[in-house]
Amino acid sequence: MTATRETRGKAKQDAELSHEHEHEAKKQKVETRGRGSKGGKKQEKHDDDVEMDVDEKSGNGTAVEDIVDQFEEFVDELKEHCSFEELKSIAEENGITSDLPLRMLLIGLADQLFYGPLQTCPLCESHGTHAGVICDGYHYKCSGFISEWTMCNYISSDAQRTDGSLKLPKKLKNDFLKQYEKTHDASKRPTRVLAAGKKPFLGMKIALSGRLRQNQSAYKADIVKHGGKVADAIKDDVSCLIVGHLDAEGGGGSAKMADAIEKGLPIVKEEWITDCIKKKELLPLETYDLSKNMPGESDIPWDKRPPGEEAAESLMAELKLVGKRGVYKDTNLEEEGGKIFESKGIIYNCAFSMCDMVAGINDYAIMQLIQLPSDVLYLYYKKGRVGDRFHNSERLDEMDSHRTAVKEFVKLFEILTGNAFEPWEREKKFHKKPMKFFPIDMAPGIDARAGGLGVHQLGVVAAHTQVDPRVAQDLKVLMSQEVYRFAMLEMGVDAPDLPTGNLTEFHLHKCAEVLQKFAAYLNKPETDELNHERMCLDFSNKWWSLVHTTRPFVISDIETLAETAAPTLESLKAISVASQLIGDLTGATLDDPLADRYAKLGCQITPLDHDGEDFKMILNYMSKTIEPVKFNDTEFKVSLQEACMIDSSGTSSLKDLEKMSNKTLIWCGTRTSNLLACMKLGMPPASIQAPVSGYMVRNTHNETDLFMVYFTFRK
Structure with missing residues (x-):
């Protein structure tokens, strides 16, 4: 590499995982049962009813704070003297999964070297497998996996340690570890006290700034008493900055706040301290975060913002990656004539997603080779969470x-996937690996959220077209950006960094396979609640890895699947078809873009005469089937303004249907579905049959699955 061009964010090595990002992940654990808990119930975050007998001293009589200091020093020394590969070899030697992020592996091994080895996971043993338990300072968690998509969901506030020490590989040549093995006396090792109970701030350094409701010296005493330390300046090892409301609302003015903003540290309300002490547990910093109230561009991940704020930004956000040949917008290389590099039939542009709710991971990644007109190539790489500029890795070389x-x-x-590149790109051969990304197979076109008509174009395009004005009014909506932005916003799959509205048939088929297997499992009775929880976690992680969302959740029953995942898949199928048809309408290359796309649609749209029998029939049908909706004191009714007859080349003609002895009414559509794909290809069958409550129909038998179902009637 001869030069490096900096983009937003700091370039980081892929193997590294920042302390801040790891700390954030801890707060997003899907908390499940620990030892002795009953199926179907979540384990408590901490045993709040159990007071710690050890307050000032632990194990061998040394003060808890001193032991924590010694442990932190040991972690720093281990990080300095041991490579990632050496840590992985130690983990493998002791039955601990080595496919873990660097920070998690480092802390977990340091814990067992310093405090003693932990027993294996009881949950994995009950399922016939073996995996080691690790400690992150807050919980004891299994390092194993339910599958390549999901970490084991065992988590506990207590764990048994074994006698002896961790085994070091015989081939390991590390003087620091060899010396530690000789000098470390296992019989005198201290007892680990987690950051809970009377010591919720163990291992944390907390900075204070500005005008607080309570005297700063009083807060300092409380922090120290409950296991923490107070930092006088903002450094890399500081966990958070505590400020008063007045300082936060003023946008920050102190040097500490400016440094915290620059380093991306959490800036939280002072109530966080008192609440942690009162509840005897370390509460999530995000709940008390004041960053979102500060002026300026927000760098808070979308999943940490209020839903309304996230929705507003989604509708206005620029789509940064539009498809397989789209140059990522933040590189600014498209303005210089940059294009995605292609060679020997391969397009060097990949997008990835990984969701593991147990591990607290919900990341995306982008990598592409961009070729300038001067034939210079740039490698662009980005990884992280949607909206999290401070912690995302990004570089342009x-x-x-x-x-x-x-x-x-x-x-x-x-590195990102654990798979070879060419077999995937040429033959779609890919095997998901634990803690690795899964590729999002992008189509070559342009996502309709970027290629559709903009708001400023709608009126002009509809006014200057040869298409029938009544038809043009419908087409301009179906070919606008907004209809797709709103649909994907409602489904929660609207991340601007991924072209979720422009996916290949291969990727959509993969989604359908996962959905169908999930539905088949949920339709069967399951008596083992523990196994049901693990299976639902695994299926949900698969689904949200294939269909990226900023707010993943566990789908645990067929009703939730039918109401969320099923309509999302059907809508993404339709939107991907629409994206290919619409292309790029944002430019001024076509005199009549509506007429051009109408011709490509292959569908005849004929407005009905308002005085005709067909129009009257529809009016009559609506009057008998659609009830007015009352909200508070206001009643809302549906009125019919226009009706069109559609003759699509993608489906059988009306004359052919009239000749059939069996009559099939195809009921198609949800709030998020798209009519354009149905007009182009006809109405496809739903991916799964999952009946739920139907539409509002009076005096008729009606059942539907959230996208469409076939009603069969005999004459």
Whole structure:
């Protein structure tokens, strides 16, 4: 590499995981049962009813705070003297999963070297597998996996340690560890006290700033008493900054606040301290975060913002990646004539997603080779959470040659996925690996959220078209950006960093397979509640890895599947078809874009005469089937303004249907579905049959699955 161009965010090595990001992940654990809990119930975050007998001293009589200091020093030394590969070899030697992020593996191994080995996971043993337990300072968690998509959901506030010490690999040549093994006396090792009970701030350094309701010296005494330390300045090891409301509302003015904003540290309300002490547990910092109230551009991840704020930003956000040949917008290279590099039939542009709610991971990744008109190649890479600019990894590197660029691209693909690049790109051969990304197979077109008509174009386009004005009014809506933005917003799959509205048939088929298997499982009776919870976690992680969302959740029954995942898949199918048809309408290359796309639609749309029998029939049908809706003191009714007859080349003609002895009424559509794909290809069958409550129909038998179902009537 001869040069490096900086983009937003700091470039980081892929193997590294920042302390802040890891700390954030801890707060998002899907908390499940620990030892002795009953199926179907979540384990308590901490045993609040159990007071710690050990207050000032622990184990061998040393003060708890001193032991924590010694442990932190040991972690720093271990990080300095041991490589990631050496840590992985130690983990494998002791039955601990090595496919963990660096920070998690480092803390987990340091704990067992310092405090003693932990027993294996009881949950995995009950399912016939074996995996080691690790401690992150807050909980004891299993390091194993339910599958390649999901970490084991065992979590507990207590765990048994074994006698002896961790085994070091015989081939390991590390003087620091060899010396530690000789000098460390296992019989005198201290007892670990987690950050809970009377010591919720153990291992934390907390900074104070500004005008607080309580005297700062009083807060300092409380923090120290409950296991924490007070930092006088903002450094890398500081956990958070406590400020008063007046300082936060004023946008920050102190040097500490400016430093905290620059480093991306949480800036939280002072109530966090008192609430942690009162509840005897470490509460999530995000709940008390004041960053969102500060002026300026927000850098809070979308999943940490209020839903209304996230929705508003989603509707206005620029789509940064539009498809397989789209240059990521933040690189600014498209303005210089940059295009995605292609060679020997391969397009060097990949997007990835990974969701593991147990591990607290919900990330996306982008990597692409961008070729400028001067034939210079740049490798762009980004990884992180939607909206989280402070913690996302991002870099843009100028490459020496085409050969070097391709080599680096292939290497990065293997690091992110654990798979070879060419078998995936040419033959779609891919095997998901634990804690690795899964590729999002993008189509070559442009996502309709970016290629559709903009708001400023709608009136002009509809007014200057040869298409029938009544038809044009419908077409301009179906070919606008807004209808797709709103639909994907409602489904929660609206991340601007991924072209979720422009997916290939292969990817959508993969989604359908997961959905169908999930539905088949949920339709069967399950007596083992523990197994049901694990299966639902695993299926949900698969689904949200394939269909990225900023707010993943566990789908645990067929009704939730039918109300959320099923209509999302059907809508994404339709939107992907619409994206291919619409293309890019934002430019001024066409005199009549509506007429051009109408011709490509392959569908004849004929407005009905308001005095005709067909129009009157529809009016009569609506009057008898759709009830007025009352909200508070206001009553809402549906009125019919226009009705059109559609003759699509993608389905049988009306004359052919009239000849059939069996009559099938196809009921198609949800709030988030798209009519354009149905007009282009006809009305497809739903991916799953999952009946739920139907639409409002009076005096008729009606059942539907949230997208469509076939009603069959005999004459």
